[in-house]
Amino acid sequence: MEGVDHLAFERNKAQFDVDAMKIVWAGSSHALEVSDRMSRLVASDPAFRKDNRAMLGRKELFKNTLRKAAYALKRIIELRLSEEEASMLRSFVDEPAFTDLHWGMFVPAIKGQGTEEQLKKWLPLAQKMQIIGCYAQTELGHGSNVQGLETTVTFDPKTDEFVIHSPTLTSSKWWPGGLGKISTHAVVYGRLITDGQDHGVHGFIVQLRSLDDHLPLPGITVGDIGMKFGNGAYNTMDNGVLRFDHVRIPRDQMLMRVSRVTREGKYVQSNVPRQLVYGTMVYVRQTIVSDASTALSRAVCIATRYSAVRRQFGATGGNPESQVIDYKTQQARLFPLLASAYAFRFVGEWLKWLYTDVMTRLQANDFSTLPEAHACTAGLKSLTTSATSDGIEECRKLCGGHGYLCSSGLPELFAVYVPTCTYEGDNIVLLLQVARHLMKTISQLGSGKKPVGTVAYMGRVEQLMESRSDVQKAEDWLNPSAVLGAFEARAARKSVACAKNLSKFSNPEEGFLELSNDLVEAARAHCQLIVVSKFIDKLQQDIPGKGVKQLLEVLCSIYALFHLHKHLGDFLSTGCITSKQGSLANDQLRSLYSQVRPNAIGLVDAFNYTDHYLSSILGRYDGNVYPKLYEEAWKDPLNDSVIPDGFQEYIRPMLKQQLRNARL
Numbered sequence: 001m002e003g004v005d006h007l008a009f010e011r012n013k014a015q016f017d018v019d020a021m022k023i024v025w026a027g028s029s030h031a032l033e034v035s036d037r038m039s040r041l042v043a044s045d046p047a048f049r050k051d052n053r054a055m056l057g058r059k060e061l062f063k064n065t066l067r068k069a070a071y072a073l074k075r076i077i078e079l080r081l082s083e084e085e086a087s088m089l090r091s092f093v094d095e096p097a098f099t100d101l102h103w104g105m106f107v108p109a110i111k112g113q114g115t116e117e118q119l120k121k122w123l124p125l126a127q128k129m130q131i132i133g134c135y136a137q138t139e140l141g142h143g144s145n146v147q148g149l150e151t152t153v154t155f156d157p158k159t160d161e162f163v164i165h166s167p168t169l170t171s172s173k174w175w176p177g178g179l180g181k182i183s184t185h186a187v188v189y190g191r192l193i194t195d196g197q198d199h200g201v202h203g204f205i206v207q208l209r210s211l212d213d214h215l216p217l218p219g220i221t222v223g224d225i226g227m228k229f230g231n232g233a234y235n236t237m238d239n240g241v242l243r244f245d246h247v248r249i250p251r252d253q254m255l256m257r258v259s260r261v262t263r264e265g266k267y268v269q270s271n272v273p274r275q276l277v278y279g280t281m282v283y284v285r286q287t288i289v290s291d292a293s294t295a296l297s298r299a300v301c302i303a304t305r306y307s308a309v310r311r312q313f314g315a316t317g318g319n320p321e322s323q324v325i326d327y328k329t330q331q332a333r334l335f336p337l338l339a340s341a342y343a344f345r346f347v348g349e350w351l352k353w354l355y356t357d358v359m360t361r362l363q364a365n366d367f368s369t370l371p372e373a374h375a376c377t378a379g380l381k382s383l384t385t386s387a388t389s390d391g392i393e394e395c396r397k398l399c400g401g402h403g404y405l406c407s408s409g410l411p412e413l414f415a416v417y418v419p420t421c422t423y424e425g426d427n428i429v430l431l432l433q434v435a436r437h438l439m440k441t442i443s444q445l446g447s448g449k450k451p452v453g454t455v456a457y458m459g460r461v462e463q464l465m466e467s468r469s470d471v472q473k474a475e476d477w478l479n480p481s482a483v484l485g486a487f488e489a490r491a492a493r494k495s496v497a498c499a500k501n502l503s504k505f506s507n508p509e510e511g512f513l514e515l516s517n518d519l520v521e522a523a524r525a526h527c528q529l530i531v532v533s534k535f536i537d538k539l540q541q542d543i544p545g546k547g548v549k550q551l552l553e554v555l556c557s558i559y560a561l562f563h564l565h566k567h568l569g570d571f572l573s574t575g576c577i578t579s580k581q582g583s584l585a586n587d588q589l590r591s592l593y594s595q596v597r598p599n600a601i602g603l604v605d606a607f608n609y610t611d612h613y614l615s616s617i618l619g620r621y622d623g624n625v626y627p628k629l630y631e632e633a634w635k636d637p638l639n640d641s642v643i644p645d646g647f648q649e650y651i652r653p654m655l656k657q658q659l660r661n662a663r664l
């Protein structure tokens with residue numbers, strides 16, 4: 001039944017203004033208008049088709065990505081799109097490509113670490129795509145431990161050049177996206193050596209391939225590292241390997257904002273902290289948090305629409321079977337993910353604000369909020385990407401067997417998304433950075449240094465160690481101060497317990513290693529507190545639209561109480577709440593799920609995704625799932641012929657032989 005809205009009866013149930021919620025989700029009316037226009041532009045252009053990716057071999061898949069990237073740039077120029085529109089258009093093309101690294105890391109690395117002259121020279125070339133760049137940091141032997149990188153960059157005062165060299169196999173650059181086949185340039189990270197002295201890791205702009213014939217320049221060995229997880233998926237990206245054999249670059253290609261080398265070969269540090277060399281990672285981690293809300297909301301949109309279409313059991317008196325979305329177990333798995341998508345949206349918005357604020361301060365040589373920015377971006381990147389990866393997989397299971405079909409869109413989304421838990425910092429390594437920040441904050445409490453920002457609650461640690469929740473009935477858990485009180489007390493107590501245990505070690509680094517599991521848990525509790533508190537802060541704003549704020553309050557309570565229930569052991573063992581209060585939270589959760597139920601389709605419609613972007617038969621806007629699944633099956637190349645290739649060659653003789661054996 002083409003053209004029929006099978007989900008209309010669900011849409012009619014919504015008790016809130018879906019259009020107003022679309023604006024909240026997009027961030028502003030302007031952002032909604034731009035994203036709506038760009039997503040439709042991409043969806044209506046057959047050149048951006050992506051429904052056959054899983055069927056393509058690597059070469060064809062990759063060539064197709066290059067075609068789309070070149071075509072996207074052509075359209076951006078023809079339509080004179082702004083930077084904001086262009087970036088939206090690229091994101092709706094929805095295919096990992098070398099351009100992600102060019103725009104997402106190469107350009108920001110130059111912007112963040114280059115001097116004024118370097119910006120003037122390199123940015124116009126990169127912005128007009130006259131050169132294509134990538135971010136070459138990780139090596140075969142070292143990724144997480146950046147200080148362990150082995151590539152050497154030695155200054156030669158005779159020629160005023162740096163000599164870049166890969167001294168070992170493990171020093172080969174390994175992983176950078178866009179490096180394998182396309183990038184003409186890279187920001188390469190290596191150990192700076194002047195006059196025999198090692199100054200640690202710094203960034204350098206290096207040309208890799210000729211701008212005439214695209215061949216690698218002398219001394220450079222470069223190629224793709226091979227197929228990755230999942231068909232299609234991330235294999236549209238040319239993650240690469242790179243080796244240098246004494247490659248020379250001019251001295252002015254060292255990114256010199258943080259420190260520089262003079263003509264005489266003198267190493268000079270500016271007044272900015274050395275950690276700014278890691279600035280591009282901080283920038284990207286911040287963007288990854290907002291992207292987590294996008295990826296999770298896509299999966300949730302698919303699973304929610306399909307759960308309203310899918311019926312199993314419960315047919316009585318001529319009525320149809322029950323919609324699976326009405327099962328409490330389905331709601332208890334799905335609605336916390338829906339709430340998480342909204343929670344990550346708002347914490348992502350806040351993180352963007354924090355990052356912009358830190359950047360403004362840096363311009364004025366105020367570096368005081370850098371540790372907070374590092375801890376928040378690292379911790380929230382870790383928390384949101386782990387939850388999103390698990391959430392996408394849960395959505396696949398929520399769709400039963402059909403979720404396993406590529407046409408559900410979920411396998412590809414999962415395969416593309418999961419490396420987010422590893423790239424831009426392994427999620428455990430990043431939580432350990434948060435834990436260091438927490439332990440440092442606690443150790444400084446006695447010195448009178450007042451903790452600020454997201455660790456401000458540590459300033460009330462004595463009170464938080466004693467506090468008891470005063471929740472008496474289930475509805476009391478709807479009170480934001482009850483929720484915040486419990487999450488703050490849990491986070492503070494877990495951190496303080498770690499600090500106490502650490503103090504028993506004579507060597508703090510040894511203690512840190514020994515207690516790292518507990519430290520990771522403390523960091524996670526702290527990050528969950530940030531998400532909960534930023535959701536609550538969002539609700540203090542004026543949010544127009546019938547029923548919009550009320551529904552967001554419901555989602556905020558679901559996010560918090562779901563985690564309270566999931567980590568009940570933490571809350572009970574630290575004594576923040578009683579087991580009775582824990583079970584009241586669970587009662588309240590059930591009631592909240594019932595409030596979401598009639599609004600579930602409206603809440604996922606508010607993401608405003610086109611069918612092209614979702615790329616999922618199960619998540620179709622019109623809910624017309626079964627005829628389309630049936631149709632899609634016949635498009636599989638195996639169904640091109642009735643008798644498949646290989647049958648006559650292998651199976652027919654085998655059958656014949658078996659029949660002959662049986663007759664003997």
Ligand SMILES: CCCCC/C=C\C/C=C\C/C=C\CC/C=C/C(=O)SCCNC(=O)CCNC(=O)[C@H](O)C(C)(C)COP(=O)(O)OP(=O)(O)OC[C@H]1O[C@@H](n2cnc3c(N)ncnc32)[C@H](O)[C@@H]1OP(=O)(O)O
Pocket residue numbers: 094095096097100101104135137138143144145146147177275276278279281282370371374412413416422423424425426429433436440
């Ligand atoms: C269906 C289709 C969908 C389509 C989807 C479309 C697109 C998706 C496609 C692409 C996505 C785009 C790109 C992905 C590309 C990925 C790129 C990368 O992965 S780049 C490489 C990233 N690498 C890492 O993240 C490495 C992680 N390691 C580190 O960051 C550091 O080594 C680590 C762990 C922080 C430790 O550093 P180290 O120098 O040893 O530090 P210490 O622990 O000793 O700490 C010293 C002090 O420095 C502070 N610090 C550390 N980092 C920072 C920082 N970044 N900023 C500020 N401060 C920092 C630390 O807190 C210590 O401070 P104190 O001395 O304690 O005060």
Ligand SMILES: Cc1cc2nc3c(=O)[nH]c(=O)nc-3n(C[C@H](O)[C@H](O)[C@H](O)COP(=O)(O)OP(=O)(O)OC[C@H]3O[C@@H](n4cnc5c(N)ncnc54)[C@H](O)[C@@H]3O)c2cc1C
Pocket residue numbers: 101135136137138141142143144145174175176177234239419422423424425426427428429432
């Ligand atoms: C798809 C993809 C794209 C990428 N793109 C780029 C790119 O464009 N440019 C680039 O430079 N790099 C890129 N990378 C590399 C990426 O940044 C690294 O893989 C990442 O930082 C993790 O480092 P690793 O691989 O060395 O992991 P490892 O550090 O070797 O991790 C292995 C295991 O050890 C654990 N571990 C490591 N250290 C500790 C510790 N101190 N304490 C406790 N446990 C620890 C980890 O938790 C993990 O379980 C990409 C990677 C992927 C998968």
